[in-house]
Amino acid sequence: MWQCKRCSIRESSRYKLLKHCRLHHHYGPSQRYLCIYVNCPCTFKTWCGLKTHVYKCHSSHFKQTAVSSVTFRCELCDCSDLTTERDYFGHIGSHLRNSETVTCVFSGCSFKTNIFGTFYSHKKRKHHSDSLKDFKVGLVVCFDSAQHSDDLEGVGASCSDFLDPEVGTELVSGSNHSTENLTDLVEQKIAGILLKLEHIFQIPATAVDGLVEELSFLLSSACTSITKRTVEEVFKSHNLHIGQAVVEELANTVCIFNPVSKILAKCGPLGTSFKRKQYYKHNFRVVEPVEYILSVDQRKSFQYITLLKLLQELLSHNHILDRVIEQHIGQEKSENLANGLSVYRSFRDGKHFRTNSFLAVDVLRISITLYIDDFEVCNPLGTSRKKHKLCGIYWVLDNLPPGSHSALSSIYLAVLCKSDDLKTFGFEKVLEPLLKDLMILEQHGVFIAQLNEFVKGTVNCVIADNLAAHGLAGFVENFSGEHICRFCVAKKNEIQFLTADVFECRTRELHLAHLKSALETSSLCCGVKRDCVLTKSLSHFDVIAGFPPDIVHDFFEGIIPVELAECLAVLISKKYFTLEKLNSSIQNFDYKWGDKTNRPHVIPHTYSKKKHIGGNAHENWALLRLLPFIIGPLVPEDEQAWHVLLDLKDIVELVVAPIHCDESISYLEFKIREYRQRYKELFPNSRILPKHHFVEHYPVMIRLFGPLVHKWTMRFEAKHSFFKQVARHTNCFKNIPLTLARKHQLVIAHHLHMSDEKKQLVVTNVSSVPIDVLQSDIAAAFNQRLPDETDVHIAKNVSYNGMNYSKGMIVIHGESFGLPEFAEILQLCVLEGKLHFFVRKISAWYREHFRAFELSTSHVREVAVIAHEELVDEYPLAAYSVGRLRLVTLKRSVTFLGKQN
Numbered sequence: 001m002w003q004c005k006r007c008s009i010r011e012s013s014r015y016k017l018l019k020h021c022r023l024h025h026h027y028g029p030s031q032r033y034l035c036i037y038v039n040c041p042c043t044f045k046t047w048c049g050l051k052t053h054v055y056k057c058h059s060s061h062f063k064q065t066a067v068s069s070v071t072f073r074c075e076l077c078d079c080s081d082l083t084t085e086r087d088y089f090g091h092i093g094s095h096l097r098n099s100e101t102v103t104c105v106f107s108g109c110s111f112k113t114n115i116f117g118t119f120y121s122h123k124k125r126k127h128h129s130d131s132l133k134d135f136k137v138g139l140v141v142c143f144d145s146a147q148h149s150d151d152l153e154g155v156g157a158s159c160s161d162f163l164d165p166e167v168g169t170e171l172v173s174g175s176n177h178s179t180e181n182l183t184d185l186v187e188q189k190i191a192g193i194l195l196k197l198e199h200i201f202q203i204p205a206t207a208v209d210g211l212v213e214e215l216s217f218l219l220s221s222a223c224t225s226i227t228k229r230t231v232e233e234v235f236k237s238h239n240l241h242i243g244q245a246v247v248e249e250l251a252n253t254v255c256i257f258n259p260v261s262k263i264l265a266k267c268g269p270l271g272t273s274f275k276r277k278q279y280y281k282h283n284f285r286v287v288e289p290v291e292y293i294l295s296v297d298q299r300k301s302f303q304y305i306t307l308l309k310l311l312q313e314l315l316s317h318n319h320i321l322d323r324v325i326e327q328h329i330g331q332e333k334s335e336n337l338a339n340g341l342s343v344y345r346s347f348r349d350g351k352h353f354r355t356n357s358f359l360a361v362d363v364l365r366i367s368i369t370l371y372i373d374d375f376e377v378c379n380p381l382g383t384s385r386k387k388h389k390l391c392g393i394y395w396v397l398d399n400l401p402p403g404s405h406s407a408l409s410s411i412y413l414a415v416l417c418k419s420d421d422l423k424t425f426g427f428e429k430v431l432e433p434l435l436k437d438l439m440i441l442e443q444h445g446v447f448i449a450q451l452n453e454f455v456k457g458t459v460n461c462v463i464a465d466n467l468a469a470h471g472l473a474g475f476v477e478n479f480s481g482e483h484i485c486r487f488c489v490a491k492k493n494e495i496q497f498l499t500a501d502v503f504e505c506r507t508r509e510l511h512l513a514h515l516k517s518a519l520e521t522s523s524l525c526c527g528v529k530r531d532c533v534l535t536k537s538l539s540h541f542d543v544i545a546g547f548p549p550d551i552v553h554d555f556f557e558g559i560i561p562v563e564l565a566e567c568l569a570v571l572i573s574k575k576y577f578t579l580e581k582l583n584s585s586i587q588n589f590d591y592k593w594g595d596k597t598n599r600p601h602v603i604p605h606t607y608s609k610k611k612h613i614g615g616n617a618h619e620n621w622a623l624l625r626l627l628p629f630i631i632g633p634l635v636p637e638d639e640q641a642w643h644v645l646l647d648l649k650d651i652v653e654l655v656v657a658p659i660h661c662d663e664s665i666s667y668l669e670f671k672i673r674e675y676r677q678r679y680k681e682l683f684p685n686s687r688i689l690p691k692h693h694f695v696e697h698y699p700v701m702i703r704l705f706g707p708l709v710h711k712w713t714m715r716f717e718a719k720h721s722f723f724k725q726v727a728r729h730t731n732c733f734k735n736i737p738l739t740l741a742r743k744h745q746l747v748i749a750h751h752l753h754m755s756d757e758k759k760q761l762v763v764t765n766v767s768s769v770p771i772d773v774l775q776s777d778i779a780a781a782f783n784q785r786l787p788d789e790t791d792v793h794i795a796k797n798v799s800y801n802g803m804n805y806s807k808g809m810i811v812i813h814g815e816s817f818g819l820p821e822f823a824e825i826l827q828l829c830v831l832e833g834k835l836h837f838f839v840r841k842i843s844a845w846y847r848e849h850f851r852a853f854e855l856s857t858s859h860v861r862e863v864a865v866i867a868h869e870e871l872v873d874e875y876p877l878a879a880y881s882v883g884r885l886r887l888v889t890l891k892r893s894v895t896f897l898g899k900q901n
Helices: 014-023 045-058 059-065 084-099 116-126 143-154 179-200 206-223 224-237 242-256 259-264 274-284 308-314 320-340 417-429 433-445 466-473 508-521 533-537 550-574 578-587 615-635 642-657 660-683 689-697 698-705 714-730 736-754 777-786
Strands: 068-074 140-142 290-295 302-303 366-375 390-397 412-418 446-448 452-455 457-463 762-772 791-798 803-806 808-818 818-831 832-848 852-857 862-866 872-878 879-882 887-890
Touching: 014 887, 059 714, 068 084, 068 412, 084 116, 116 259, 116 508, 179 274, 179 736, 206 242, 206 259, 206 274, 206 852, 274 736, 290 417, 290 433, 302 417, 302 736, 308 320, 308 390, 308 412, 308 433, 308 446, 308 736, 320 642, 366 433, 366 466, 366 714, 390 714, 390 736, 412 736, 417 533, 433 457, 433 533, 433 777, 457 466, 466 689, 533 642, 550 578, 550 615, 550 642, 550 714, 578 615, 615 642, 615 879, 642 660, 642 698, 660 689, 660 698, 689 698, 777 832, 777 862, 803 818, 803 872, 808 832, 818 852, 818 862, 818 872, 832 887
Parallel strands: 366 457
Antiparallel strands: 068 140, 290 302, 302 412, 366 390, 390 412, 446 452, 762 791, 791 803, 791 818, 808 818, 808 872, 818 832, 832 852, 832 862, 852 887, 879 887
């Protein structure tokens, strides 16, 4: 018997199991078909791709497991060692190809032929439903007679599958489910497809209506003649003489009562746009937005998606709840070890979380992170600029492992309103329904049916740019004023000659004193303007511990474009290269893999005047990281402006590191001081920006909040693109927050309803090959690592935890004297459901001028097999040729924790 990987259903053959998985839409990530074998991680875009994979890659597995106690005997020769039905019929086919006469192997049938095609047609027509129990006596031998009937029943259901090229194509053949259940499943599947077309691919509702109408017509009326001809052929093949009137009636009945045509008909549940919306609401459990009125006279309102209802819907899905519980148990087990070694892997290792008496407890608590930002849905340079500017408040569930929120479908919408309305009516009015839900969550909790209990929770922190963070936290929103920092009491004129560690850090007691003074005098007190709206409602949210700094706005959209403009101006003025040469090098550089997507833009001619190179965060990051390869050979090693850029590159690599320890934090602190000193020496007349000062707090902030890369706004900024795309396609701005909120909730419901747990390993274009056909050095390394394996699944591209791996990439697999050891991927393979790499180890030494490692193939050319979990850092790198050098640069700093961790 074959058991489904997604449910407890068991089928008698693997092909019936494939049909079951297709019928019940048991998909993996991105709606891909999953392989039915437990240890196989392969996924496929199409149903045919899955069938081909099972036939090619798992035929040997089927031979070993399906009928190990059964053998077949040939009537024409002495062959009696055939252990699978496929081999048996293949053997019979060899006799037929030699024009030998073969008698039908099924009992009660005297059919004979010496033509392979005739034998195949006879078997398909007469014995398509027969199993091994129907074979003639003596042809099938079972070693254990007590289990004979069970063995034959378990494998015999697929006896016609091996010679039938069309096996598995029918949707519900052989299923044990009732007709009503099958109709519901088909209905939900069609509804999911239409929802995806209309709300994910942004196909207009009128176009979907036209498509549904045409499909309904084709399935009901246009196919009547085809169905009639098919019915006649079936009757004729069975030697049945049925009257023409009966055939026509049967064909008409099949077409008219086709469940798909009934579903898509005008009177059906999906026939019109209105009916489809109603169907989505009731069957996909859509959490609809609620409109709250700000002003009746001015017709001002905003949209709110009930947090408690959506949170309850999320935790009702077992795959999400299981990950929440696993993360909670894992954190309890590793907490003492991590704290004892001063390792910072997530926000839970930060001091702010550990000192939170509500969240840092043994019982399960829901931790939520909010995000707030303004964004334009129209062309920012057009006539509608700022007219339809919106403010979005999102939230994520922090109880999931780090990296779980890289998918935009795991970022949920809470509030959507116009930015002007937020400025007019204030945070308290707009956030009122959200704060009520958060108060209920904090005081009473949300009921989880699977746990049969209420689980409490609160807001852990708020992610935002500096302007939004100061506005929501109650600090002054003018960064040209006197107090510009929410982390300390520094003044703007003092940061020009004093570092951040000199100033007094804000504490909860100090903030309460400043707030009291500001409220009594109705004026600013050390940058505090008013109370935070969250602290008024939530007992366990601290404004000092609730607003971490943001790497994206501080570095990638703040310091980096400014410093690049200043330093490039110095380098060009010294005639190391021209602006035209620089732009030509940027355009012609051979970017690889992910760098192609984020390739930097050319430097504008106005960069020196504006003191800013422009560009988005990804482009500026890529330019800073790859600039040593682009122009490094043209710049002298003792150039001070070059050292400023290289120091900035080092700081960025440290800041975006996903794991920190005390040593790495101390090194970051040293690099920031060195960078500030060199910058002031090179540009004595330039003023230290507020963002320079914020960065000086980063070492302390990492100890308080954990790795800051887990609290950046990068993925939240990407969420805005969905709303911009919807606004562009709908072109309806009458009540744009309502339109966008409804569309978003339908998409979220689709992902929750149609998708299953996000799979760690996604493999495409996989092939199973024997070890013997691999190169000798690769085969030797494989046999040394896994001597019992004879076959291996080779893949061209593999995605693991969102990281894409390909042949030729560079990975870090170890350390030597504190420096990373590199290896080049020769092949990607999957063994027992786990990702492994065939790699060639590479010698490397550090080149200070390029802030990169020069690679050189080892004289031994050692080839090894390493598992993914053995990598020191899972981020794949690319090697670039710079002159005669082959260099690789890190994208993020690597922290070596040793074997204890």
